[in-house]
Amino acid sequence: MSKFKLIPNPSPVPAEKRKQLLADPGFGRLFTDHMAVAKWNAERGWHDPEIRAYAPLSLDPASSVLHYAQEIFEGAKAYRRPDGKIGLFRLDQNAKRFAKSATRMQMPPLPEDLFIESVTKLVETDKNWIPEGNGSLYLRPFMFGSAAFLGVKPSSEYLYLVIASPVGSYFAGGKDSVKIWVSENISRAGPGGTGQAKCGGNYAASLAAQAEAYKNECDQVIFLDSIEHKWMEELGGMNIFFVFENGEIVTPPLSETILAGITRDSIIQLAKSQGLKVSERKYDFDSWRADAQSGKLLESFACGTAAVITPIGEVRSKHGNFTIGNGGAGQMATKLRSSLLDIQYGRAPDPFNWTQTV
Numbered sequence: 001m002s003k004f005k006l007i008p009n010p011s012p013v014p015a016e017k018r019k020q021l022l023a024d025p026g027f028g029r030l031f032t033d034h035m036a037v038a039k040w041n042a043e044r045g046w047h048d049p050e051i052r053a054y055a056p057l058s059l060d061p062a063s064s065v066l067h068y069a070q071e072i073f074e075g076a077k078a079y080r081r082p083d084g085k086i087g088l089f090r091l092d093q094n095a096k097r098f099a100k101s102a103t104r105m106q107m108p109p110l111p112e113d114l115f116i117e118s119v120t121k122l123v124e125t126d127k128n129w130i131p132e133g134n135g136s137l138y139l140r141p142f143m144f145g146s147a148a149f150l151g152v153k154p155s156s157e158y159l160y161l162v163i164a165s166p167v168g169s170y171f172a173g174g175k176d177s178v179k180i181w182v183s184e185n186i187s188r189a190g191p192g193g194t195g196q197a198k199c200g201g202n203y204a205a206s207l208a209a210q211a212e213a214y215k216n217e218c219d220q221v222i223f224l225d226s227i228e229h230k231w232m233e234e235l236g237g238m239n240i241f242f243v244f245e246n247g248e249i250v251t252p253p254l255s256e257t258i259l260a261g262i263t264r265d266s267i268i269q270l271a272k273s274q275g276l277k278v279s280e281r282k283y284d285f286d287s288w289r290a291d292a293q294s295g296k297l298l299e300s301f302a303c304g305t306a307a308v309i310t311p312i313g314e315v316r317s318k319h320g321n322f323t324i325g326n327g328g329a330g331q332m333a334t335k336l337r338s339s340l341l342d343i344q345y346g347r348a349p350d351p352f353n354w355t356q357t358v
Contacts, residue, residue: 003114004121009033009053015128022131025166027306028138032126036118036141036162040108046160049114051121054163060148064155071200072101073142075305078123078164078358080130081346085357086123089344091116093262098141101197106154107143115141118162124358126164134169134345138306167306176329177313178302180222180235181213182285184318187226188233188257195257202259206236216316220302225257230284233257235302238310239264242283243299243332244291253280263303267336269352274339288315292322299330309337 012033013021021030031054038049065071074094079087095116099109119139130137141162145155186209189195194202206221213221222240225231232252234240239261242250249271254260271278291297292315300312311329315322324330342348343355 004036004038004049004051004117006121006125007050007052011053018129022129022135022166025131025135025168027167028165030166032122032129032137032164032166034122034125035164036122036160038110038114038118038160039146040158040160042156046108046110046114049118051125057159059146062148062150064145064147064149067150068145068152069199069201069204070105070107070145070155071142072098072105072107072144072198073140073200074098074198076119076139076141077167077305077344078127078130078137078139079345080132080136081357083346085346086127086130087344087346087355087357088120088123090262090266090354091119091356093265094119094141097198097260097262098143101199102143104194104197105199107145107158110143110160118160120356120358122162122164127358129164129166131166131168134341136167138165138167139163140165177311177324177327178219179217179314179316180220180302180312181209181216181218182315182317183209183212183221183223184229186212186223187229188223188236190226191256193257195255196259198259203237210236218316220310222315224285230286231282232285232288234259234261238302238304238307240300240302240312241267242288242291242297243301243330245296245298247277249276249278249332250283251278251280252282261304263305263308263340266340266352266354267303267309270336270339270343273351285317289322292324298325299332300324301330301333308340309333 034051035054036051040046076094081087095112102109143160146159147155147157209221220235222235223233268278302310311333312324313327343350
């Protein structure tokens with residue numbers, strides 16, 4: 001029995017207008033007719049789950065999230081399959097990570113079944129917003145402290161929402177590879193911090209380094225560890241992989257400063273199933289440069305929900321620049337991306353049971 005009560009939007013976007021918008025949705029610019037909402041307080045726990053019209057929120061100026069940043073979020077996608085059904089990818093893992101982030105940020109974990117229902121119910125309600133072809137519906141569950149007070153302590157009230165945004169075929173911003181800036185002075189996260197949690201503060205902390213990347217004509221920034229400033233960790237919003245001439249694929253091991261990416265885990269499992277050697281081990285920046293220049297390193301690519309797999313063509317830093325492979329998309333990145341997308345879109349069998357249909 002559904003816990004989420006559907007309250008239809010009385011003024012949805014007309015079908016013809018929606019069709020025009022979906023012709024070029026971009027990324028994160030459009031939003032569907034509805035959103036999922038649930039509330040929490042100490043007296044009632046989670047209550048009033050609804051699917052209702054997408055609309056602005058009314059917040060007290062003293063809402064705790066505005067002052068103390070007690071907030072977490074997730075990212076997932078819904079795909080239109082060849083059989084006409086709508087597919088979701090590893091949503092159970094999003095639910096588990098959301099609960100883990102909540103625990104780290106001293107927030108009430110949302111039950112996994114409620115998380116999954118909120119997303120699937122919203123997708124079912126707004127499935128007509130999923131673009132045809134290689135587009136998808138980007139899903140953003142999030143939660144924040146909503147109680148009105150000033151004082152450094154956990155909020156006594158929380159608001160949980162899911163919004164949905166139709167997106168086009170997003171691949172390196174339309175490029176076949178990206179340029180990466182190496183941040184040597186700004187750290188994304190440190191031991192004991194919130195690096196493992198998917199919270200907005202981590203992304204806010206990355207913006208200064210991202211601005212530095214833009215000044216150096218780069219698309220993204222990669223962060224080094226905060227202690228020795230030499231070990232590769234992750235990009236502002238993506239994990240990273242390295243492909244060597246001996247066939248080995250390397251990615252930094254998970255730690256309290258690296259987010260456990262669901263796409264990252266999927267790539268590891270997918271590569272191993274194809275007989276490829278995948279190693280989770282530390283890899284330093286000087287070795288990255290030396291291996292790329294010697295030809296020992298063939299490819300580097302980043303991965304995440306939004307961009308799936310994004311090849312890295314050039315790396316820039318204060319100590320000089322170097323090219324990865326031929327500067328474009330490598331064979332391994334292209335192969336793994338195609339294999340992963342085929343499973344996500346239902347174009348190929350799913351031996352891992354990663355997908356579910358709505």
